[in-house]
Amino acid sequence: METAKPIVWSFSGLKTFQQCPKKYYHTKVAKDVVETGSDATRYGTAFHLVAEEYIRDGKPIPPEFMQYKPVLDAFAGIPGERYCEVKLGLTRDYRACEFDAPDVWWHGIADLVVVDAEKGLAHSVDYKTSKSARYADLKQLDLVAAGIFARFPEVQKIKSALAFVVSGEFVKKTHTRELFDNYLILAARDVARIEAAMENGVWNASSSPLCRFCPVTHCEYNRS
Numbered sequence: 001m002e003t004a005k006p007i008v009w010s011f012s013g014l015k016t017f018q019q020c021p022k023k024y025y026h027t028k029v030a031k032d033v034v035e036t037g038s039d040a041t042r043y044g045t046a047f048h049l050v051a052e053e054y055i056r057d058g059k060p061i062p063p064e065f066m067q068y069k070p071v072l073d074a075f076a077g078i079p080g081e082r083y084c085e086v087k088l089g090l091t092r093d094y095r096a097c098e099f100d101a102p103d104v105w106w107h108g109i110a111d112l113v114v115v116d117a118e119k120g121l122a123h124s125v126d127y128k129t130s131k132s133a134r135y136a137d138l139k140q141l142d143l144v145a146a147g148i149f150a151r152f153p154e155v156q157k158i159k160s161a162l163a164f165v166v167s168g169e170f171v172k173k174t175h176t177r178e179l180f181d182n183y184l185i186l187a188a189r190d191v192a193r194i195e196a197a198m199e200n201g202v203w204n205a206s207s208s209p210l211c212r213f214c215p216v217t218h219c220e221y222n223r224s
Contacts (some may be wrong), residue, residue, distance in 0.1 A: 006092075007198060010108050011140045017194050019210065024194070025203035026216045035216050040061030044129040044205075047165070048085070048111060051127055055112065056084040068165050075163075078123050080116035085109055094184060096150035106184075110144050113152075120156035125163050129141055133169035136162050138178055142183035145175035 018022040026033040037045075047068070053059035055076045061069055076082070087099035089107040099107045112125040124144055128136075141160040148158055158175040169196065197203055211221040 020206040021203040022205035052084040078114040080114040083113040122155045124160040136171040146183040
């Protein structure tokens with residue numbers, strides 16, 4: 001039997017698999033279904049670009065996003081070296097690599113990283129434009145923190161936050177280098193499930209209220 005090709009995974013891909021293996025297969029493996037996005041996701045993409053260009057380049061904020069200027073000014077005022085939309089990668093043995101390196105295992109993008117090398121401290125911010133922090137998932141911060149620790153060896157502690165800019169909520173977590181492995185172990189268990197599905201060719205569909213929004217329209221659970 002031919003060995004399955006090693007996967008490259010991200011937090012969003014892992015969430016998709018946890019939601020429904022069949023959806024993961026069609027959108028991430030076979031790629032015969034394309035997610036076109038929604039008005040909400042397009043708004044989020046536009047905000048991320050505005051935040052990047054404002055904090056990195058000082059480009060003026062368009063009027064439709066001006067209500068977020070105070071929070072972006074606060075992020076821009078964090079002392080240290082600022083990095084916007086940082087592409088991070090890890091190999092299977094948890095070494096830093098490029099986002100699209102041949103041996104990349106996990107990859108992700110940090111919206112804003114501010115590194116104070118003198119203090120061994122970094123701030124990591126992930127922007128969210130959903131209307132509530134009710135379903136915030138801190139595991140995303142854990143993975144990004146691991147990527148930052150690998151990329152910036154001088155960093156010993158990270159103050160991380162999911163910034164829900166629309167609702168003004170901030171979900172925070174502090175990460176320390178000595179817990180580096182812990183931030184990856186739980187996710188690695190779920191990645192092993194994806195690899196098993198890849199090996200066996202079994203991608204069972206899962207039914208949920210989200211099925212009616214799923215782009216895999218030929219699935220038996222899709223009643224859109």
